[in-house]
Amino acid sequence: MSSMIELKNVCKSFGETEVLHNIDLSIQEGEVVVVIGPSGSGKSTLIRCINCLEMLSSGELIVDKIKIPEERGKVRQIRLEVGMVFQQFNLFPHMTALENVAFGPSKARKMNKAKAADIARDLLDKVGLADFEDKLPGQLSGGQQQRVAIARALAVSPKVLLFDEPTSALDPEMIGEVLDVMKNIARDSGMTMVVVTHEMGFAAQVGDRLIFMDDGKIVEEGKPGEVMKNPKSERLKDFLGHVKHH
Amino acid sequence: MGFEFSVITESLPALLAGAKLTWIITILGIVGGMICGILAGLGRIAGTASLGEEPHGIFKPLSVMTRYISGGYVETIRGTPIIVQAMFLYFAFPMLVKAVTDIERFRIEALTAAVITIIFNAGAYIAEIVRGSVVSVNKGLLEAGMSLGITRFQLIVHVIGPIAFRRMIPPLGNQFIISLKDTSLFIVIGVGELTRQGQEIMASNFRALEIWLTVAVMYLIMTTVLAMSLRKIERKMKIF
Numbered sequence A: 001m002s003s004m005i006e007l008k009n010v011c012k013s014f015g016e017t018e019v020l021h022n023i024d025l026s027i028q029e030g031e032v033v034v035v036i037g038p039s040g041s042g043k044s045t046l047i048r049c050i051n052c053l054e055m056l057s058s059g060e061l062i063v064d065k066i067k068i069p070e071e072r073g074k075v076r077q078i079r080l081e082v083g084m085v086f087q088q089f090n091l092f093p094h095m096t097a098l099e100n101v102a103f104g105p106s107k108a109r110k111m112n113k114a115k116a117a118d119i120a121r122d123l124l125d126k127v128g129l130a131d132f133e134d135k136l137p138g139q140l141s142g143g144q145q146q147r148v149a150i151a152r153a154l155a156v157s158p159k160v161l162l163f164d165e166p167t168s169a170l171d172p173e174m175i176g177e178v179l180d181v182m183k184n185i186a187r188d189s190g191m192t193m194v195v196v197t198h199e200m201g202f203a204a205q206v207g208d209r210l211i212f213m214d215d216g217k218i219v220e221e222g223k224p225g226e227v228m229k230n231p232k233s234e235r236l237k238d239f240l241g242h243v244k245h246h
Numbered sequence B: 001m002g003f004e005f006s007v008i009t010e011s012l013p014a015l016l017a018g019a020k021l022t023w024i025i026t027i028l029g030i031v032g033g034m035i036c037g038i039l040a041g042l043g044r045i046a047g048t049a050s051l052g053e054e055p056h057g058i059f060k061p062l063s064v065m066t067r068y069i070s071g072g073y074v075e076t077i078r079g080t081p082i083i084v085q086a087m088f089l090y091f092a093f094p095m096l097v098k099a100v101t102d103i104e105r106f107r108i109e110a111l112t113a114a115v116i117t118i119i120f121n122a123g124a125y126i127a128e129i130v131r132g133s134v135v136s137v138n139k140g141l142l143e144a145g146m147s148l149g150i151t152r153f154q155l156i157v158h159v160i161g162p163i164a165f166r167r168m169i170p171p172l173g174n175q176f177i178i179s180l181k182d183t184s185l186f187i188v189i190g191v192g193e194l195t196r197q198g199q200e201i202m203a204s205n206f207r208a209l210e211i212w213l214t215v216a217v218m219y220l221i222m223t224t225v226l227a228m229s230l231r232k233i234e235r236k237m238k239i240f
């Protein structure tokens, strides 16, 4: 098995404050990694480093054999292979659902309009939104917007998908529909996924590995079931106690 | 000496010719000013996170330079009266050319000077409008675009541009109207635009009421046409 993503001794600082301390992490092709941890522990920063939305302060990142910072000019190539889904959806407000999804294939992958639209229709169908292709994001519910956003990320056929708390901005009754879409992707496509979430059920069901971060470090990792059942550190015990009560 | 309607009909051809010139200067000025303003507005935020990610290598000092040049241009124009700009371009600039080169008979036509003045003047204010709306585009949308693997150029044209443009329309309408009215100041360099035509007719027949009323109505019609066209564009764009 080959590593899809590798972080070697990665540090990240914003100004004077270091928020990631010497992170070492290797993620295999097809692996689903769930990242949990308290607010401010560096989860977002970690996954944003993987698609170069944040540049490493030191250390090395290797994504699909492309090395950063050595091959800095290939950042765009990394992004083509690494899609991202955001907490706030971030759909383009001036494009319909279909246009949002077709945008990547037609602009980033330079496909012709018709083919890009075909791909987009197919994906909207997969996320259960075939009837909404002409709607603007403002006309969709949060759950629907997030499903469009997932389809948009999938449309450029990346090898990796990053999710940064994809259900945190959603009303409770919409969380399920988004998690279901994510489960289907994990099950059917064999996509490498890194998911920051506090949905422990999701972690247990589809996660191959659970990572607990605190204070910019990876504190514990392992099979989700085992980590959840037998947390070693006090901090994780504490944290799991809090999540369960919400 | 009451209100004489015949004064208006008699002076109408000359006033209409003036209005036509006013309109031409305005349209050329607005089109040129948009190009100028978009370049300078983007120039002022070159290399910042508002246009995607920060550059590296040679592009870093280049973007700093671009910011300084654009900023200098905008502040110079905003800090001086348009009438001084027109005077400078029409009277002083040819002398400057004469002083530093050996071109003897360098002249700028009054009309050309008027158009160039409006272009650079409107451009500076439009630059600020462009900068303000681009900076206000939600950074999350830029990140969503970048994470799809599109180029910076595509990001600006397809994501930042359309979203920012929609926010620009109301302040642009304002600026277009100001520019149209500013053309009346070119009376000082002898351009035969509407205000000057009115002034000349007035000087020969002393019918201030009829002439200035007609002139005012003509300006009002032109500014209304500008405002309505912008509102039409605004309505055509998708609501979001």
Ligand SMILES: Nc1ncnc2c1ncn2[C@@H]1O[C@H](COP(=O)(O)OP(=O)(O)OP(=O)(O)O)[C@@H](O)[C@H]1O
Binding pocket: A014, A019, A037, A038, A039, A040, A041, A042, A043, A044, A045, A046
């Ligand atoms: N752009 C930035 N500039 C300065 N500091 C930042 C920036 N982004 C994040 N930080 C800081 O880095 C630390 C880690 O932030 P990060 O967003 O990665 O945490 P997180 O684990 O995702 O938290 P949350 O659960 O609240 O999303 C925090 O202390 C945060 O204040």
Ligand SMILES: [Mg+2]
Binding pocket: A043, A044, A045, A164, A165
């Ligand atoms: Mg976060």
